[in-house]
Amino acid sequence: MIGLSRKLLPSTSALAAFDSVARLGSFSSAAEELSLTQGAISRQVSGLEEQLGVSLFDRTSRGVKLTAAGADYAKSIAHALAQIRSASLQVMTKRHSDQLTLAILPTFGTRWLMPRIPGFVARHPEITLNFVTRIGMFDFDRDGVDMAIHVGPMGEKGPDWPGAECTFLMEERVAPVCSPEFLSTHPIAKADALLRLPLLHMASRPGAWGHWFESLGIAETPNQGMRFEQFGSVAQAAMAGLGVALMPLFLIDAELAGGQLVEAFPHAVRSPSAYYAVAPLSKKDFRPVLAFRAWLIEEVGRFQQDVVGW
Numbered sequence: 001m002i003g004l005s006r007k008l009l010p011s012t013s014a015l016a017a018f019d020s021v022a023r024l025g026s027f028s029s030a031a032e033e034l035s036l037t038q039g040a041i042s043r044q045v046s047g048l049e050e051q052l053g054v055s056l057f058d059r060t061s062r063g064v065k066l067t068a069a070g071a072d073y074a075k076s077i078a079h080a081l082a083q084i085r086s087a088s089l090q091v092m093t094k095r096h097s098d099q100l101t102l103a104i105l106p107t108f109g110t111r112w113l114m115p116r117i118p119g120f121v122a123r124h125p126e127i128t129l130n131f132v133t134r135i136g137m138f139d140f141d142r143d144g145v146d147m148a149i150h151v152g153p154m155g156e157k158g159p160d161w162p163g164a165e166c167t168f169l170m171e172e173r174v175a176p177v178c179s180p181e182f183l184s185t186h187p188i189a190k191a192d193a194l195l196r197l198p199l200l201h202m203a204s205r206p207g208a209w210g211h212w213f214e215s216l217g218i219a220e221t222p223n224q225g226m227r228f229e230q231f232g233s234v235a236q237a238a239m240a241g242l243g244v245a246l247m248p249l250f251l252i253d254a255e256l257a258g259g260q261l262v263e264a265f266p267h268a269v270r271s272p273s274a275y276y277a278v279a280p281l282s283k284k285d286f287r288p289v290l291a292f293r294a295w296l297i298e299e300v301g302r303f304q305q306d307v308v309g310w
Contacts, residue, residue: 010048012084017044018056019081022074026063079141086144098127100288103134103148107231108275111251112303113149120295127288135229136204137161140280147279147289151204154274165284167293169275170300172248174208175268177261182241188265191216198243199225200234205273208246215269235261250303 020030021041031038049056056070066074086099104113109131117129134148140163152159152166159166176194178186186197191213199209199222209222225243228234235252238245244264248271255261277296279289 010051012081014044014048014051015077015081017041018048019074019077021045021057021064022066022070025065078139082141082144098288099130100127100292101130101132101144101146102292103132103138103143103145105135105149105151106133107235107251108149108151109133110232116299119299120292123295124288124291127291140164140283146283146286147277147292150276150278151273152276154270154272159276159278161278164278164280167277167297169277169296170304171274172250172271173268174212174246174248174271175266176212176244176264177238177247177252177256178244178264179239179241180259180262182238182243183262183264191265191267192218192220194244194265195220195222197223199223200237200243200245201225201227202231202234202246203227203229205271208271208273211272212246212267212269216267 016034017030017036017040020033021027024030024033027038027041027045030036031041034041045056052073054069055067056073057064058067120127121129132143132145134143134145137150138145138148140146140148149169150159150161150166152161154171188194188197195213195218201224202208213220213222226237228237231247231251234245235247235255237243238247239255239260247261249256249268252261256263277293279286279293283289
C-alpha cells in the first residue's frame with residue numbers, strides 16, 4: 001500500500017505528462033511535446049489518477065477533457081512545475097545572477113524599450129533579462145513571467161489585472177496617419193471626411209477611433225475597417241496605402257521623419273489607454289522587479305522631458 005506521504009508526492013514525470021495533456025488537450029500532442037510515445041503518456045496519467053484516487057480526464061471518442069478535479073489540479077501544479085523548470089535551468093546553465101523574465105508588447109518593446117535596455121544592463125549587470133512577447137492579460141505563474149509592460153485604460157480603475165500590482169508609466173498621444181500617396185488621392189479638408197475613408201483599427205483598442213472623433217464633437221460611428229493585433233502591422237498597412245491609422249506618435253517617429261507616413265489631419269489627442277508596469281503580487285518585492293520598475297520610471301521621466309508637447 002502506498003503511504004500517504006508518497007501519494008501526496010507524485011513523480012515529476014507523471015506531473016509533466018498530465019500538465020502537457022491538460023494544456024494541449026490531447027495525448028498525442030503531449031507525446032510530441034515531451035518526445036515520448038502516446039502509450040507512455042497514457043500510462044503516466046493513468047498512474048497519476050490511480051495514485052490520487054480521482055479521474056483527471058473524461059476520455060471519449062472525440063478526445064480528452066479535464067474533469068472539474070483535473071482542471072483544479074492542473075491550475076494548482078502549474079506554478080510548481082514552472083518553478084522547478086526555472087530552478088533546473090539555472091543549475092544547468094550555472095547562472096548565479098538574478099533573472100527577470102519580462103513580457104513586452106511587440107511594437108513598444110522593439111521601438112521604445114529595446115534601444116534603452118543597454119542602460120539598464122550597464123546599471124545592473126548582475127540581473128539577466130529574458131524577454132517574451134505578450135498582448136493582453138495572461139497567467140504570470142503558468143507562463144513563468146515576473147513582470148509585464150501592459151496597455152490598459154486610463155483613469156482611477158487603470159488596468160483591472162487580478163492578483164497583480166500595476167504601476168502607471170505614461171500616457172500616449174495618437175493622431176491619424178497615412179501614406180503620402182493615400183493623402184494625395186484622398187485629400188482631407190475636414191475631420192468628418194475621415195468617416196468615409198477606410199480606417200485601420202487595433203483589435204485591442206476598439207474604441208480608439210470613436211474617442212478621436214468625439215474629441216472633435218463628431219458623434220457619428222466610424223467605419224469598421226481592417227483590424228490588426230499589433231501596431232507594427234497597422235503602420236505597415238498605412239504605409240501600403242490601405243487606409244488611415246490612428247497611431248501613437250512616439251512609436252512612429254522614424255516613419256514620420258522619413259516621410260513614409262504623414263498626418264492625415266492635424267489633430268492629436270491623448271489616448272484613453274496608458275502604459276503600465278505590471279507584476280504579480282507574489283513578485284512585487286522581487287529585487288529584479290523593483291530594480292527594473294525604478295529604472296523604467298526614470299527612463300519614462302527622461303523621455304517625457306525630451307519630447308516637446310508631451
